[in-house]
Amino acid sequence: MRIAKHTFVKFEPRPRERAVFVARLSYMSYDRASPEADSKLVERLYKLGHHSPFEFSSWFAEFMKTKELYRYLVEFCVESRGWELTWDNGTFYLSGNGRTLLDARGTAIGKELYSMAPPEWKRFLEGDGWNWGRLDMPFEDLDMSAPGVRLLWDDRAPAGFDWVHNRMTFFIGGITRVATAQLTRHRTLSFLQQSFRYTSPTEDEFLHPPTLIESDLVREAQDLVSTSHGLYRKLVSEGVPKEDARFYLPLGTTTRIIVGGSQRWLEHFVKVRSNLHAQWEIRQIAGEIEKILTERRKPYNL
Incomplete structure (x- = not known):
């Protein structure tokens, strides 16, 4: 199918840096970061098909509307996760993340977006030559021991785009496994969580x-x-794998998680989890995210 000519496109920079920063949360391995190690990490993620860390970079595009493109995009976006599609008069507004582009390779829309992509994104999509330039790790001074919600990235849709195409990424610290089990049920959002297969939580x-x-x-x-943590430490010291010893950790053990998504689905999360019937911790997190969303909505007068 021939895609109608685009009128505007915007790719957020540094897809590799974001992927490395997010991926290192799983192992809490930020102390092992270096240009060489980071390049190898992102290359390994790509080749093994572990593409979830790529969901935290974003792109936006604007297309001239045609009936053929309308039918194609509606069907494509319904079947695919992570895309946002809106339209107004003679224009389509389309957005997604790095993983959506990887998943769309070989499709008509994927080829068109690839042709519009800047060099760094083209090489990212090709999975070729990861050692190209220095990787600057963002948020080196982020206090990961502090509880609460912090905004990492706010990818704004350019003027003229519908506000639902805004994409935001949050770091949440001090959240229990009770709450993350509820949070990750919102499958329209993206998540990457500290892994207790590879890290050991403390009693505090x-x-x-x-x-x-x-x-x-x-x-x-x-x-x-x-008592639970004492047993956990003993099991690990006796050679029991952390992924098995963690079975005996309390549900109230806190962890860290990165959450991202379009403003549309973040608003949906807030609406659902702010209900008085929601569990108190997830309701508290929804309230913190809502405060940030409220500030970000102001320029749109929403």
Whole structure:
């Protein structure tokens, strides 16, 4: 199918740097970062098909509208995850992330977007020659031990695009596995979480529910946490793999997760999880994200 000529395209820079930063969260291996090691890491992710870290870079495009393109894009975006499609009068607005472009290779729209891509993105999509230029690790001063939600990237749709094409990425620290189990059910968003297969949480990385903070039972609860972590450390020291020893860690053990997606689906997450029937921790996270979204909506008068 012949794609109608595009009128505008914007690719966010540094897809490799973002992928490396996100991927290193899984192992908490930021101390091992170097230009050579980072290039090898992103190349390995690409070749092994572990493309989830590429979901945190973004692109935007504008196309002249035709009936043939309308039918094609609607069908394509319905069947594919991570695309955003809107239209107004004679124009289509299309956006996605790095993984959506990788998945679209060989399709009509994928070929067209590749032809529009800047050199760094072309080489990214080709998976060729990863050692091209220095990789500057972003957020070297990010305090990963602090709890709460922080905005990492805010990829704004250019003037003229529908606001739903804005894409944002958040770092969430001090979140329990109870909450991440709920968070990752929102499959229209992208996630990458610290892995307990490869990292060992400490006893201090635990969150007591607010209902217990003022209770006499909190000491008894903390004793149970200490016992669980003591058993975990013993199992690991005896040679039990961390991925098996983690079975005995409490659900309240805290972790770190990176979350990204289009503003449309972030708004949906906030709406669903701000409900009074939602669990208190996920409701608190939704409230923090909502504050950031509110600030970002102001230029759109929404």
